[in-house]
Amino acid sequence: xxxxAEIGIDLGTANILIYTKTKGIVLNEPSIVAIDVNSKKxxxxxxxxxxxxxxxxxxxVAIRPLKDGVIADYDVTAQMLKVFLKKVSKKAGLSMxxxxxxxxxxxxxxxxxxxxxxxAVTSYxxxxxxxxxxxxxxxIGADLPVEEPIANVxxxxxxxxxxxxxxxxxxxxxxxxxRTGGDKMDEEIINHIRKTYNILIGERTAENIKLEIGYAHxxxxxxxxxxxxxxxxxxxxxxxxxTSGEIHTALRESLDKILxxxxxxxxxxxxxxxxxxxxxxxxxxxGGALLNGIQEWLMQELHVPxxxxxxxxxxxxxxxxxxxKMITKLEKAAT
Numbered sequence: 001x002x003x004x005a006e007i008g009i010d011l012g013t014a015n016i017l018i019y020t021k022t023k024g025i026v027l028n029e030p031s032i033v034a035i036d037v038n039s040k041k042x043x044x045x046x047x048x049x050x051x052x053x054x055x056x057x058x059x060x061v062a063i064r065p066l067k068d069g070v071i072a073d074y075d076v077t078a079q080m081l082k083v084f085l086k087k088v089s090k091k092a093g094l095s096m097x098x099x100x101x102x103x104x105x106x107x108x109x110x111x112x113x114x115x116x117x118x119x120a121v122t123s124y125x126x127x128x129x130x131x132x133x134x135x136x137x138x139x140i141g142a143d144l145p146v147e148e149p150i151a152n153v154x155x156x157x158x159x160x161x162x163x164x165x166x167x168x169x170x171x172x173x174x175x176x177x178x179r180t181g182g183d184k185m186d187e188e189i190i191n192h193i194r195k196t197y198n199i200l201i202g203e204r205t206a207e208n209i210k211l212e213i214g215y216a217h218x219x220x221x222x223x224x225x226x227x228x229x230x231x232x233x234x235x236x237x238x239x240x241x242x243t244s245g246e247i248h249t250a251l252r253e254s255l256d257k258i259l260x261x262x263x264x265x266x267x268x269x270x271x272x273x274x275x276x277x278x279x280x281x282x283x284x285x286x287g288g289a290l291l292n293g294i295q296e297w298l299m300q301e302l303h304v305p306x307x308x309x310x311x312x313x314x315x316x317x318x319x320x321x322x323x324x325k326m327i328t329k330l331e332k333a334a335t
Contacts, residue, residue, distance in 0.1 A: 005099035007088070008321030009081075010137070011117060013066045014159025014182060014287065016046075016080075017314060018088050019321030025314055026088050033080050034062045042076070045083045054202040068160040068179045069106035069134070070113040071120060078120045085124055098127035104137040104320045106161050108177040132323050134158075134316060135165025135175055138285040140326075141319030142309035146170055147326070151273035151280065155262060155298075156316065157288025159183050162258045164265040166273065170326070174268040178261040182287050185210055185254050192250035193229065197240050201229035210291070213244040216255055217293035217300075220244060251291075258288075259301055266302075281305025285315035 008019040011031070018027040029046030036043055037059050044052060053062045065076040085099075101121050105114050114131055121129045135154050136146060144152040144167070152167045159182045165175040186206040193201055201209075205227060213223045223244040231238040266277065281304045284295065289312040298306045309315040 005089075006321075006324050007085075007099050007101050008137075008317060008319075008324065009101060009103045009121070010317035010320055011066060011069075011071075011077075011103055011105075012158055012316070013064065013069050013161070015313075016084060017317030018084060019317045020088070021321060021324065024321075025317055026091055027084055028314070028317075029084065031066050031080065032062055032064055033076050034060055035076065036060055042079050042083070045080050053204060066160070069158060070109050071116045074116055074120065077116075078123050081120055082124055098125060100128045100130075100324065101126045102130045102132055102320050102323050104134045104316055105131050106177055107133045107135055107163055107165060107172065107175045108161075130323075132320060133165070133172060133175070134161075135163050135172060136167055136170075137316045137319035137323060138163075138309070139165065139167050139283070139319065140322050141311075141315035141317065142283050142285050144283060151269065151276035153266075153277055153280075153282040155258075155282055155284050155286075155289075157181055157258060157284065157286040157291075158316075159287065162261060162286070162288065164262050166265060166269050166277075168273060173270065173273065174265050176261050176265045176268075178257050180254050180257045182207075182210070185214070185251050185288075185291075188250045188254060189214075189247060192246065193227065193240075193242065194232070196246070197229075198232045199227075199229040199238055199240060200232055201227060205229065209242065209247060210251070213242070213247055213292075214251060215244050215248045215292045216251070217297040218248060220248075220293055255294075255297070259298070262298070262302065277304055281307055283307050283309055285309040285312045287313055 006021045010017040016031045019025050030050040032049040034044040034049040034052045065073040071077045138156040139146050139152050139154040146167050147170045156163045161177050162181050163177040166173045189206040213225045224241050228239050295306050
């Protein structure tokens with residue numbers, strides 16, 4: 001009745017997505033774990049743990065075991081994966097006995113970091129674990145013809161890292177990653193509001209500001225938003241109004257870093273493939289691709305067409321799952 005499961009895992013800094021061959025994406029939850037400091041026991045994982053961020057008593061901490069797309073806390077990551085894979089086997093009715101797993105890793109990750117990811121998945125009892133580079137997974141998930149001899153440029157703006165890859169013939173021609181992504185943008189919003197208004201806000205509030213009034217393009221219709229935080233002078237709660245213009249200024253540094261990474265990746269592109277990029281343009285994936293006005297801004301800066309992947313948030317997970325079919329070819333291209 002049960003076939004051996006084939007799973008694709010997108011181990012993201014902000015979210016973990018799990019894809020199965022039969023059901024598509026079966027899990028999409030924040031990569032956050034709530035832990036009891038005294039007993040080191042995992043109390044909650046994913047959505048449940050996200051509700052607790054910044055609201056827990058002293059003996060419970062909500063942590064992110066993945067930093068910049070790589071494992072920062074090995075034991076917690078392994079426990080988190082076990083909980084998620086158990087959920088998936090119940091939900092999708094899959095036998096999780098010796099599954100074949102494909103996990104995507106950031107292209108700049110070291111051998112040690114890859115080994116940690118490999119071991120964390122193997123500890124669950126996987127039969128085979130294949131690692132695939134994130135830009136290739138994102139390109140496959142964005143429906144790009146990665147096996148053909150044409151330039152496929154993918155810009156994957158995730159929570160911890162942003163990766164730019166040029167893919168041709170199933171392999172990476174040129175690739176660069178920068179440890180700047182959605183989390184860094186949230187951090188910049190927190191710092192801006194603390195410096196400008198002397199008010200401290202939490203990560204979740206910063207993320208909401210970014211989603212609602214964060215703009216990549218300097219020319220946009222000005223929007224305002226009410227923000228609540230703690231006044232650092234009086235220690236009391238306070239409400240202020242912030243504008244989309246000042247949030248754009250706060251995000252400027254992160255956006256410039258991403259633009260710089262795209263520039264230098266394109267500079268390393270072989271001239272034969274450069275012509276394809278002018279015609280086909282680049283494709284945006286990852287949560288950062290949903291930032292207001294980022295498409296228009298990049299088009300203006302790079303002078304090439306910029307497209308959005310059909311499903312930016314899930315592109316890497318979908319690509320990781322689809323890569324199961326072509327994994328031997330991809331592994332040959334990578335070696």
